[in-house]
Amino acid sequence: MNPTSKKQPHEGIVLPAGKQKLIDAALRLAARDGMSLSSVGLREMAREAGLNHNTFYRHFQRPEELLQAAADEVAAQIMAGMKEVRRRAARHADATVGAVEYFLDFVQANPQIFVVFARELNCIASPIRAVLLGVLNGIADESVEQINARNLVPLKDPELLFQVSLDITNYLFARSLDLIDRPKERKQLAAQLVAHIRRQFLGAIASR
Amino acid sequence: MNPTSKKQPHEGIVLPAGKQKLIDAALRLAARDGMSLSSVGLREMAREAGLNHNTFYRHFQRPEELLQAAADEVAAQIMAGMKEVRRRAARHADATVGAVEYFLDFVQANPQIFVVFARELNCIASPIRAVLLGVLNGIADESVEQINARNLVPLKDPELLFQVSLDITNYLFARSLDLIDRPKERKQLAAQLVAHIRRQFLGAIASR
DNA sequence: TGTACATCAGTGAACGCGCGTTCACTGATGTAC
DNA sequence: TGTACATCAGTGAACGCGCGTTCACTGATGTAC
Numbered sequence: 507m508n509p510t511s512k513k514q515p516h517e518g519i520v521l522p523a524g525k526q527k528l529i530d531a532a533l534r535l536a537a538r539d540g541m542s543l544s545s546v547g548l549r550e551m552a553r554e555a556g557l558n559h560n561t562f563y564r565h566f567q568r569p570e571e572l573l574q575a576a577a578d579e580v581a582a583q584i585m586a587g588m589k590e591v592r593r594r595a596a597r598h599a600d601a602t603v604g605a606v607e608y609f610l611d612f613v614q615a616n617p618q619i620f621v622v623f624a625r626e627l628n629c630i631a632s633p634i635r636a637v638l639l640g641v642l643n644g645i646a647d648e649s650v651e652q653i654n655a656r657n658l659v660p661l662k663d664p665e666l667l668f669q670v671s672l673d674i675t676n677y678l679f680a681r682s683l684d685l686i687d688r689p690k691e692r693k694q695l696a697a698q699l700v701a702h703i704r705r706q707f708l709g710a711i712a713s714r
Numbered sequence: 715m716n717p718t719s720k721k722q723p724h725e726g727i728v729l730p731a732g733k734q735k736l737i738d739a740a741l742r743l744a745a746r747d748g749m750s751l752s753s754v755g756l757r758e759m760a761r762e763a764g765l766n767h768n769t770f771y772r773h774f775q776r777p778e779e780l781l782q783a784a785a786d787e788v789a790a791q792i793m794a795g796m797k798e799v800r801r802r803a804a805r806h807a808d809a810t811v812g813a814v815e816y817f818l819d820f821v822q823a824n825p826q827i828f829v830v831f832a833r834e835l836n837c838i839a840s841p842i843r844a845v846l847l848g849v850l851n852g853i854a855d856e857s858v859e860q861i862n863a864r865n866l867v868p869l870k871d872p873e874l875l876f877q878v879s880l881d882i883t884n885y886l887f888a889r890s891l892d893l894i895d896r897p898k899e900r901k902q903l904a905a906q907l908v909a910h911i912r913r914q915f916l917g918a919i920a921s922r
Numbered sequence: 923t924g925t926a927c928a929t930c931a932g933t934g935a936a937c938g939c940g941c942g943t944t945c946a947c948t949g950a951t952g953t954a955c
Numbered sequence: 956t957g958t959a960c961a962t963c964a965g966t967g968a969a970c971g972c973g974c975g976t977t978c979a980c981t982g983a984t985g986t987a988c
Contacts, residue, residue: 522963524964524965525964539840540837545748548942548943550940557965559941560965561966564963621836624836625833628833628891630895631895635895669906673885676885677884683838687838701877702881705878706913708916708920709914709915709916709917710917711920713913730930755973756976757974765931767975768932768976769933
């Protein structure tokens, strides 16, 4: 097995090089305006990947399988990126400011992932939506863990803390599009996000 | 002019019957899974509207014009619906509970409008996104007006009040998809929305 | 009042094109003996 | 060690189909005189 012919995207899962190329191409094309994963054509995707259109059938039996694989790829990249955001934020003097800044770095380094994420999240009743909702829940879970471990918020009700963390996670992902749309206004956006997060926790504390 | 051949959708603007049929068909089709306004085909749309595919060219020069008209239709229906929500909420004993309940009624009466709204809101750099962001801003504006008129929230900072109202509006629209997805869980969702709104205002008050 | 003409929504046939899918093939790598 | 075979990613031609678009036409309504 030639090691350069494979790509190791995350968590040690190694996909055939062509399969990975097709998934990457699908994500690149789905991030374009007015597109979604399911509206990307098979031939277009193969063209973008630099492969013959029939190579698709070597890796996927039906187009639907590509959707699932792409959703998993998005989920894995988001989870890995957010883990790094949390790791760096932990070393920052202000946990909230750090989390927001490193999150925005992550968004700007991988805009297309966030664009696709936001789009597919709104596909009702789709299995992709379920995967992405699971990702948001996972991120909220891990945020709660970090908050508890470092005693960042004086909130005893674990359910309320989780709900607030989930709301904040949703908010950050929704507003990531504003950063991609108008990167020049990053500073104002960062201030808004920090203020929003502070308000959320203050409100949760006050509501008890 | 035959009055039954025309439809009066909103604000007294009367569109030719065929044009309105095409817009309605486009919205119906765009609300399906994995679809968006721009991915609806011209022939499919005409078929759905019960018209010849060429009739499209009688009303729109290019497909892009239909997108704009559909976005305007969505905007008008949302604005009108929210006005009604606010009017009914004002008569309710608890303004927050009333607003949430009547909002959820509105969502369930017009699910496809909310599905399309959520999807098109995430189309970066599209003129449709600008229209829909304007709608959200307008709704937040009018909420602020109502809050001030009835002295519902003790918040002096008008900018902060607007930001919180906008965040809440965004939250309501984002979570409208959960109601469409799982209508049986409406009661829990309503409780979550009310709690979220209360937390937001409490947090804003506490942050001053 | 009637007649002629312009306007306009809607129709149906025809076009070229890119799509998804199938088929038969290639060439490299791994495996059995 | 060499030889034969299986596996598998990738290729290229061909198919039928629905798409967007153009064209010439119809039939109803409104308008000028």
